[in-house]
Amino acid sequence: MEIKTTTNSLFDPYAAGLDKSTEARNETRLKARAEGTGTEASQGDTVTVSQDALLLTEARRAAQSAPDVRSEKVEALRIQVANGTYKPDSKLIAASLVREEPGLFKI
Secondary structure, eight states: OOOOOOOOTTTOHHHHHHHHHHHHHHHHHHHHHHHTOSOGGGGOOOOOOOHHHHHHHHHHHHHHHSOSSOHHHHHHHHHHHHHTOOOOOHHHHHHHHHHHOGGGGOO
């Protein structure tokens, strides 16, 4: 079974422009220093991204670069199913469903 990611750049507002804005800001600073003009305050508005947003962006990039399939685990489960030794823990599965999807059981 193949699982495809459905996330898009609209979900991560910082990732799309973060690198570009940092690069542009650095270029502006270098030009100002080379020309010897004014202070950074005279360059216009500045934007600061919170540390939490930077960490979230870094975590998202790490997750997206991780492999989609853990081949070793899939192969181990495939062998267990083929041998008839695969015994899923239904209580553990139910507990995970309740924990991850609290609204699932509301009527």
